[in-house]
Amino acid sequence: MIDKDAEFLKRLLVTFKVEADEHLKGMCSGLLELEQGALPERQTELVEFIFREAHSLKGAARAVNQVEIEALCQALESIFASLKKLELPASPGLFDLLQEALDLLARILPDSGAERPHDDKTLQRRLISRLEEAGKRKIAITEDSLPPFQGEGRGGDGVDGVDDVISASSHNELHPHPNLPLEGEGTKSSKSALIPIPSAMPDTVRVSTARLTSVLLQSEEMLSAKLASSQHVLDLRATATAFDSWSKEWARVKPLVQKFKSSKTQGENDEATHKKRSLTRLLDFLDWNSDFMKSLETRFTAEVKSAERDSRALGGMTNNLLEDMKKVLMFPFSSLLEILPKIVRDLSRENGKKIELTISGDDIEIDRRILEEMKDPLVHLVRNCIDHGIENPAERRAKGKPQLGTIRIAVLPRDDKVELTIADDGGGIALDGIRSALLKSGMLSAERVAELSDQELMTHVFQSGITTSPIITEISGRGLGLAIVREKVEKLGGSVSVESTTCSGTSFRIVLPLTVATFRGILVRLGERLFVLPAMYVARVLRIKQEEIKTVENRETISLDGEPVSLARLAAVLELPVSGRETMASDLLPVVLLAASDTRIAFQVDEVLGELEVLLKGLGRQLSRVRNVAGATVLGNGHVAPILNVTDLLKSAVKNAAYSSQRSAVTDTGEPANRLRSVLVVEDSITTRTLLKNILESSGYAVVTAVDGMDGFSRLKNGSFDIVVSDVDMPRMNGFELTSKIRSDREYGDLPVVLVTALASREDRERGIDAGANAYIVKSSFDQSNLLEVMKKLI
16 A cells, blocks of 8 residues: 555655646746736736746645745745835845746756755755745835836846845855855856756656547557558468469479470471471570569569568557557546545435445546546446445444445456446345336246346346436436446446345445557458457357257257357347358358357357457448447458447347247147238328238238227237337327337237337437337338338248
């Protein structure tokens, strides 16, 4: 703990020196302009400016316990305070004294924090004493009688007494030991000896984070050039391989050529001689061509080696630049966590609780962009600990707990990630409260809620609208916070989980990447398309035999480490055409095991091409939110590959498996394939309702209509339907609400729902998707063939 505090103070002292140097430069330039005789209105501005600089420097010195600098600044501040009030006349002697004080500051600031010689301390005490004495020689003057700031000679224009006090110091006062002159002193005056020689360049500079971020983004763009260079080298190597193939073929043919050249024919006639001469010319050309190709191969090999050197150099420079720039924008967690003690203090008092906050590992550094995004989620989790977690003193005393509750925040490094834990020793999360909230929200049926295990129940605390708080307060109880926490964490490429024990407390565990934008990815192929899976979510890459795939409850699974794991076809989850290549029983199928938020699913792909460094690119404002896709990246060959959103992918796989299971169960009942499909049409407009009914009945569907969402759900409960087609803007219960209600009922959770509406905005589309609709068709571009095609695909 002591070492950490010492390191923090050391960094703080470096920051102080940078700030102090800026204040000192401002004071020096202002004093020089003041001494050179500025205009009266400018004089007032300069005095105010120097006064504020001295005051700021004094405060900064106090913050780092630099008492001597603080005392000198206090004396300077007093002088300029008197000048502001027109209580002290300005004179050349006063300016000399002030310049001596600034020279002394410039001399001692670089050594802040180090032990100073006794002589320097004595000199400073005498200089402060002279400043205080000069400040006491105030006279009653008016603005009209204020002497000019620029005098003719020393003491000539000053008010009697001020210059006398300033010039009363003897040479020995400036040099406590006259026989030991200051460095650089000779025939120069003592004042000149005090002026330090500044370093040519400062050790640190201030640069806005916006500029640094811009440089980092440009550095990250160099990754594309690095990848392109690597791809260029691969292409050249492929061409070099073609030369090798040519050399092997020529080695096989060359003996035949030599044999033809050396062969002799008896009794040759003129025609035969002509043919042989032509053949000889051809064979000579082949020899020349062989030499030429060898020469070309040698030159090409040299070019390949040169390209490899350039690629290695570019790659090394890009990596070093990226790494250095990332370090520049890496901030310690303390810069985020420093706001929490005050929040805990205030909220605990408001709630009548006694809470202690402990923080560890806050010196671990992470990308500043991640810290900025994590501020609100972290504050919300701490507020949850206070409002929901830790009991009031009376309750804790009754449970045999100490009255002082504890919130613990720990930051731990995890390879290329960071683990952030927020834990409390409160009452834990009430599982019965989660069950009640799920039933109240209507998301799940009572039977389904009763079947959920404790672990499955705990995962529902991150769903929007779920809260165990009996009342809504200004800091919690709305059921939105934890859903937002998970959304923000997953957007950063992280994961969040929760563990809770009754009467012992709750712990939230957040795993975050060290940086954003660039990361490692696994490149996979589906047919002719390429996709990237973030490596942080890839638990394993393996190959399995067809016979290893088993069916459990109508779902494909494989066994890994003795445990069953669901298997999904990535192409099917992404709704892409499945490869038409026939799979032999002996074929090994490439599989990628993805894991996030306590969910593991294996995805079958056509080919795993390898691992690569990826630069994440957004899809633009028009595609700010695309299901299953997080962004895109440019590969070394210039092709664009989508980067898949693993958390979305896992959810889609679960839904796809559930729907496939339901379809299989229906097929297994032995119902005839030509059974008439039943459609529930929910539409408040009689015209549109009639139109849809006619279109669907003409296409061979059995149609039942409802006038609004409430009527539709009632008919759904009393009938049997294969699909629901609904409007959105309806009285009593709109289409979004109807869809959510259908999804919350276990019996109809997988029933396809198509929304046909005039609401065409992106927000409305997203709302429909979030509610659980399988398709969203806008009436302005309505085409009956489009509706029929969608329905055919869904059922």
